[in-house]
Amino acid sequence: MNIKKAVITAAARGERLYPVADTVQKAMLPMVDIDGINKPIIQIIAEEAFSSGVEEITIICAPGDEGRYIESFQALHSTLLKAYKNSEWAQLQANNIKNLLDRLSFTVQEESLGYGHAVYQARQFVNNEPFLLLLGDYLYVSDIREKRCAQQLIELAGREDCSVSAVNPTIEHLIGKYGTLTGRSLLAYNDVYQIEKIIEKPSVSQAELELQTPGLRAGYYLCFFGMHVFKPSLFDLLNESIESKKQGEITLLTPVLEQFAKTDKYLALEMKGNRFDTSKKLGLMEAQIALSLAGNLKEEVLSTIIQLLAEAGKRNVL
Numbered sequence: 001m002n003i004k005k006a007v008i009t010a011a012a013r014g015e016r017l018y019p020v021a022d023t024v025q026k027a028m029l030p031m032v033d034i035d036g037i038n039k040p041i042i043q044i045i046a047e048e049a050f051s052s053g054v055e056e057i058t059i060i061c062a063p064g065d066e067g068r069y070i071e072s073f074q075a076l077h078s079t080l081l082k083a084y085k086n087s088e089w090a091q092l093q094a095n096n097i098k099n100l101l102d103r104l105s106f107t108v109q110e111e112s113l114g115y116g117h118a119v120y121q122a123r124q125f126v127n128n129e130p131f132l133l134l135l136g137d138y139l140y141v142s143d144i145r146e147k148r149c150a151q152q153l154i155e156l157a158g159r160e161d162c163s164v165s166a167v168n169p170t171i172e173h174l175i176g177k178y179g180t181l182t183g184r185s186l187l188a189y190n191d192v193y194q195i196e197k198i199i200e201k202p203s204v205s206q207a208e209l210e211l212q213t214p215g216l217r218a219g220y221y222l223c224f225f226g227m228h229v230f231k232p233s234l235f236d237l238l239n240e241s242i243e244s245k246k247q248g249e250i251t252l253l254t255p256v257l258e259q260f261a262k263t264d265k266y267l268a269l270e271m272k273g274n275r276f277d278t279s280k281k282l283g284l285m286e287a288q289i290a291l292s293l294a295g296n297l298k299e300e301v302l303s304t305i306i307q308l309l310a311e312a313g314k315r316n317v318l
Helices: 041-050 065-083 088-102 115-120 149-160 172-177 204-210 234-244 254-263 283-293 298-317
Strands: 005-009 030-032 038-040 056-061 104-108 131-135 138-142 163-171 179-185 192-200 220-230 266-270 273-277
Touching: 005 041, 005 115, 030 041, 030 283, 038 041, 038 065, 041 056, 041 088, 041 131, 041 138, 041 149, 056 065, 065 088, 065 104, 088 104, 115 234, 131 149, 138 149, 138 220, 138 283, 149 163, 149 220, 149 266, 149 273, 163 172, 163 179, 172 204, 172 220, 179 266, 192 204, 192 254, 220 273, 234 254, 254 266, 273 283, 283 298
Parallel strands: 005 056, 005 131, 056 104, 163 266
Antiparallel strands: 030 038, 131 220, 138 273, 163 220, 179 192, 179 220, 192 266
């Protein structure tokens, strides 16, 4: 199974980042990537996909946002070539942006009717092929220097010829924020599970009764990582779910995935890496520190953090 297409969902308005996201698309906020270059968040996510073998990407966006994305990237491309025309790094980044624009399309979610509804909008783009699904809010940092998180997922999906969702063991007081699952560990792997049950944002008591996974540390559960590879058969179930709703009702993805696990071979991969939600409070700061520590600026960032902590300690003493 070859995964050549990726879908990035970025249609939410970013209320938690108000007021900045009211004037600047949150996915276009700048971050310093592991290569030390400032880039929009959506470019970092897209390059994760490209580096893992993906050839085409569509961004699920809100009405009117497609033009703003294109205009912003074209302006970045022009500025890099004009303001830094004698710089090798600027030429390289301009080439990267052109490559992104050449391989990028946009799919509009006309109404904000839930994450499942947003994913369904990519059906025509996917065109009956397997695809990588990424969240426009999340940045992913791999623990394996030479293998990105998306590559880990794509390799397993190709090897097993099935849909795979990335998961992270998550302490119980945080599971109410994520889709949470349990499954049977596969003998051929140390970190792969056959998914058996999924619950969207369960309570701790519900998880204790229904989502315990043998082999995990006490108090930890398998939660979605925000990265999936799906076979196109997912769209049939999404269509059924959307058709069953009354007008204006929300379609979530997690309940559809629970049904999907009953009808298709569907695995979970315990990801060697971490995901960072840039839309939550302090999420941008956490993601930036993680990217910096994983990249070329590690020593500089560590030195800065130590200095800031030392200065804060002095103020507390005074």
